[in-house]
Amino acid sequence: MARDGTVEPCPPEQEVRHLKMKAANVLLRCLQEEGVDVIFGYPGGVVLPIYDALHSSDIRHVLVRHEQGAAHAADAYARASGKVGVCLATSGPGATNLVTGIANAYMDSVPLVAFTGQVNTALIGKDAFQEVDITGITLPITKHNYLLRRAEDLVRVVKEAFYIARTNRPGPVLVDLPRNVMETEIEFTGYPSEVHLRGYRVVRSCNMGQVVAAAEAINRAERPVIYAGGGVINSNASELLRALAMKAKIPVTTTLMGIGSFPETHYLSLGMLGMHGTRYANYAVSECDLLIAVGARFDDRVTGKISAFAPHAKVIHIDIDAAEIGKNFAVDIPIVGDVRQVLEELVPRVEEKEHFGEWHRTIDRWKEEFPLAYGEPREPDRIKPQYVIEQIYYVTQGKAIITTEVGQNQMWAAQFYKFSQPRHFITSGGLGTMGFGLPAAIGAKIACPELPVINIAGDGSIQMNIQELGTAMQEKLPVVVCILNNHYLGMVRQWQELFFGRRYSYTDISLQPDFVKLAEAYGAVGMRVKEAHLVEAALREALEVKDRPVFIDFWVEREANVFPMVAPGESLYNMLGGDDLL
Amino acid sequence: MKHTLSVIVENHPGVLTRVATLFRRRSYNIDSLTVGRTENPTVSRMTIVVEGDDVLIEQVVKQLHKLVEVIKITDITDDPSVDRELVLVKVRADTQVRAEIMQIVEIFRARIVDIGRNTLIIEATGDENKINAIEDSLRPFGIMELVRTGKVAMVRGGK
Numbered sequence: 001m002a003r004d005g006t007v008e009p010c011p012p013e014q015e016v017r018h019l020k021m022k023a024a025n026v027l028l029r030c031l032q033e034e035g036v037d038v039i040f041g042y043p044g045g046v047v048l049p050i051y052d053a054l055h056s057s058d059i060r061h062v063l064v065r066h067e068q069g070a071a072h073a074a075d076a077y078a079r080a081s082g083k084v085g086v087c088l089a090t091s092g093p094g095a096t097n098l099v100t101g102i103a104n105a106y107m108d109s110v111p112l113v114a115f116t117g118q119v120n121t122a123l124i125g126k127d128a129f130q131e132v133d134i135t136g137i138t139l140p141i142t143k144h145n146y147l148l149r150r151a152e153d154l155v156r157v158v159k160e161a162f163y164i165a166r167t168n169r170p171g172p173v174l175v176d177l178p179r180n181v182m183e184t185e186i187e188f189t190g191y192p193s194e195v196h197l198r199g200y201r202v203v204r205s206c207n208m209g210q211v212v213a214a215a216e217a218i219n220r221a222e223r224p225v226i227y228a229g230g231g232v233i234n235s236n237a238s239e240l241l242r243a244l245a246m247k248a249k250i251p252v253t254t255t256l257m258g259i260g261s262f263p264e265t266h267y268l269s270l271g272m273l274g275m276h277g278t279r280y281a282n283y284a285v286s287e288c289d290l291l292i293a294v295g296a297r298f299d300d301r302v303t304g305k306i307s308a309f310a311p312h313a314k315v316i317h318i319d320i321d322a323a324e325i326g327k328n329f330a331v332d333i334p335i336v337g338d339v340r341q342v343l344e345e346l347v348p349r350v351e352e353k354e355h356f357g358e359w360h361r362t363i364d365r366w367k368e369e370f371p372l373a374y375g376e377p378r379e380p381d382r383i384k385p386q387y388v389i390e391q392i393y394y395v396t397q398g399k400a401i402i403t404t405e406v407g408q409n410q411m412w413a414a415q416f417y418k419f420s421q422p423r424h425f426i427t428s429g430g431l432g433t434m435g436f437g438l439p440a441a442i443g444a445k446i447a448c449p450e451l452p453v454i455n456i457a458g459d460g461s462i463q464m465n466i467q468e469l470g471t472a473m474q475e476k477l478p479v480v481v482c483i484l485n486n487h488y489l490g491m492v493r494q495w496q497e498l499f500f501g502r503r504y505s506y507t508d509i510s511l512q513p514d515f516v517k518l519a520e521a522y523g524a525v526g527m528r529v530k531e532a533h534l535v536e537a538a539l540r541e542a543l544e545v546k547d548r549p550v551f552i553d554f555w556v557e558r559e560a561n562v563f564p565m566v567a568p569g570e571s572l573y574n575m576l577g578g579d580d581l582l
Numbered sequence: 583m584k585h586t587l588s589v590i591v592e593n594h595p596g597v598l599t600r601v602a603t604l605f606r607r608r609s610y611n612i613d614s615l616t617v618g619r620t621e622n623p624t625v626s627r628m629t630i631v632v633e634g635d636d637v638l639i640e641q642v643v644k645q646l647h648k649l650v651e652v653i654k655i656t657d658i659t660d661d662p663s664v665d666r667e668l669v670l671v672k673v674r675a676d677t678q679v680r681a682e683i684m685q686i687v688e689i690f691r692a693r694i695v696d697i698g699r700n701t702l703i704i705e706a707t708g709d710e711n712k713i714n715a716i717e718d719s720l721r722p723f724g725i726m727e728l729v730r731t732g733k734v735a736m737v738r739g740g741k
């Protein structure tokens with residue numbers, strides 16, 4: 001009835017009345033409203049209502065083989081697509097298996113929503129079967145988390161979870177869903193378009209006075225360097241970064257997480273800085289008079305000895321997280337804001353520089369004198385690992401998505417593959433999680449099915465989530481796993497060689513499965529390559545496979561090291577190696 | 583230096599844990615923390631006393647701000663404010679010293695709230711200095727038990 005008492009002809013009453021449905025079904029409706037098209041998950045008792053709803057839902061569910069794989073796949077899906085990744089696990093061991101993956105996403109600021117099942121609300125706190133306090137456990141590794149006690153709160157909580165995960169500095173949000181709450185019948189009256197969180201404000205502006213000060217500093221600088229991090233990629237601001245660099249002719253170095261934010265083939269690129277950065281990037285930072293940190297967090301792997309980091313520089317720091325400013329390093333011109341927003345204001349205020357000066361000539365000299373290079377293999381039937389990476393780059397023409405495991409393989413990937421686009425290098429930077437690469441490749445391939453996806457792996461790391469080969473088989477995903485097999489926990493062995501007198505304590509892992517047979521046991525393709533001249537053909541063959549994963553077991557020089565290297569606690573100026581061919 | 587932070591938070595279960603976890607995880611030292619209801623039933627107010635230099639306090643405040651359920655933080659260390667703490671002290675009190683203790687209680691305008699055969703329980707409120715002073719004065723008699731609430735504070739005037 002309308003207010004004046006007349007009867008309105010439409011809409012008919014049945015359409016206005018909202019049907020009741022199980023909260024589990026409402027959950028999936030909400031996910032659809034959020035634009036979720038894939039969930040990485042693993043079932044169990046208390047999530048049965050959710051799985052029952054999934055059975056008749058349009059949302060794709062990828063059945064992993066271990067919940068850690070679900071979290072990493074969702075994480076990489078988010079990094080590759082720019083959307084929020086979603087994973088789902090049952091209570092107890094399912095939830096705890098997610099923990100490493102959640103911590104990984106937290107350290108690398110990845111937007112992730114993790115749903116976990118929980119025992120019935122009446123049993124919470126009673127040590128019920130498969131009960132675990134997952135909101136308590138994940139308190140320090142989530143941006144926020146929820147235990148949903150009432151079905152009426154479901155829609156609001158899902159909305160908030162996605163909003164918090166993706167806005168400001170992104171991060172994982174966990175929502176714990178008790179079974180009885182998921183079975184409660186509720187009305188779905190629509191998905192809210194807004195959230196009301198009085199304690200959470202999205203950064204939408206920046207201090208213009210600071211922007212002006214930054215522009216002046218840039219215009220006055222003689223030896224400026226841009227130090228770009230993961231925040232540039234998160235902000236989708238690569239083009240603006242390039243505009244800034246090119247307008248003022250500023251050399252750019254990136255962190256491991258910032259790789260791809262600036263094309264590494266560009267003449268202004270210095271590659272990566274830090275512990276395994278290029279000599280010229282580390283020298284440039286050590287000698288610059290202005291350091292422009294853009295969406296980077298002064299990690300200790302980057303700065304080395306902090307008191308000797310950029311010792312002659314005035315420092316501008318652009319970061320969306322105010323707590324990052326001054327946390328590790330005192331800066332001169334802090335700007336709290338989104339990289340994109342800040343650069344939109346900053347670039348027009350920066351003066352165009354026509355010429356390259358003394359600074360560029362110095363850098364060019366360093367580049368000539370200390371290029372990234374490597375020598376000949378010192379063992380028969382072993383390939384130089386760096387050569388394999390170069391071939392991967394060559395064969396994919398720099399256009400593949402590369403995921404990595406952790407260790408030497410990861411560093412060589414960062415050094416020798418030249419990335420020119422954001423979201424193409426997917427690696428575990430902050431947590432350094434061995435076992436990330438394979439599930440990450442799965443997530444990335446699902447996000448970007450048209451791109452080749454290659455996991456550059458170590459023989460140790462690949463064994464940490466090798467079961468995800470089953471997931472890739474089931475989903476018919478042609479991800480290529482290139483194992484740089486040195487039969488060592490190579491990165492740790494390198495430290496033992498350099499800092500512990502070559503005492504290789506528990507780092508020899510030559511007892512290992514035959515990776516070719518192992519791949520074949522799953523129905524995947526397996527290959528082994530021990531000679532450099534066969535590398536390219538093997539890669540081409542692998543990239544031809546379209547319906548299943550491929551393992552290539554590259555036998556690489558056992559004791560090859562990653563150089564240059566800044567020893568822990570040393571300044572960036574004091575690097576080991578990289579000045580001759582090793 | 584000790585800083586006093588007045589923190590308005592959502593009145594949700596678990597907020598105290600979030601704040602405490604943050605302090606533990608980042609190795610910030612809590613001197614005292616009190617939490618209670620306010621005139622607005624949807625929020626609680628925490629008064630946190632934390633020890634540290636300005637750089638550290640800035641980090642504490644920024645990290646607290648990142649908690650979704652933290653609504654407002656004010657560092658009231660330098661603001662004119664009223665702060666109070668309550669203490670209960672069980673002190674050994676034989677008949678010979680009772681009179682002396684009662685004198686101290688009188689001076690500090692504290693109260694005796696329980697009398698045992700050989701003990702007294704004394705209740706006192708006041709600012710931190712006063713509570714410290716009363717503690718010091720009672721110590722020679724033998725403090726058997728002592729519990730302090732931690733500080734609550736409110737800025738003076740119309741702020």
Ligand SMILES: Cc1cc2nc3c(=O)[nH]c(=O)nc-3n(C[C@H](O)[C@H](O)[C@H](O)COP(=O)(O)OP(=O)(O)OC[C@H]3O[C@@H](n4cnc5c(N)ncnc54)[C@H](O)[C@@H]3O)c2cc1C
Nearest residue numbers: 229230231255256257274275276295297320339429430432
């Ligand atoms: C074996 C190993 C070796 C490593 N060696 C190196 C090395 O040699 N060099 C190296 O660089 N790293 C190295 N790392 C990685 C290192 O540990 C850190 O993960 C990395 O340096 C952090 O990168 P980042 O500073 O770009 O920060 P990220 O972790 O990417 O953080 C992003 C920053 O940007 C901010 N931000 C996010 N979104 C926005 C936005 N929209 N606007 C503004 N700001 C935003 C965030 O608040 C945060 O401060 C190594 C890791 C491993 C495992």
Ligand SMILES: Cc1ncc(C[n+]2csc(CCOP(=O)(O)OP(=O)(O)O)c2C)c(N)n1
Nearest residue numbers: 407408409432434458459460461489490491
């Ligand atoms: C889960 C986990 N455990 C331990 C480590 C410590 N760690 C870092 S690199 C590394 C060796 C990795 O070996 P491998 O995967 O073979 O790679 P390589 O360095 O040989 O290329 C280890 C053990 C880690 N980063 N992650």
Ligand SMILES: [Mg+2]
Nearest residue numbers: 458459488490
């Ligand atoms: Mg290895």
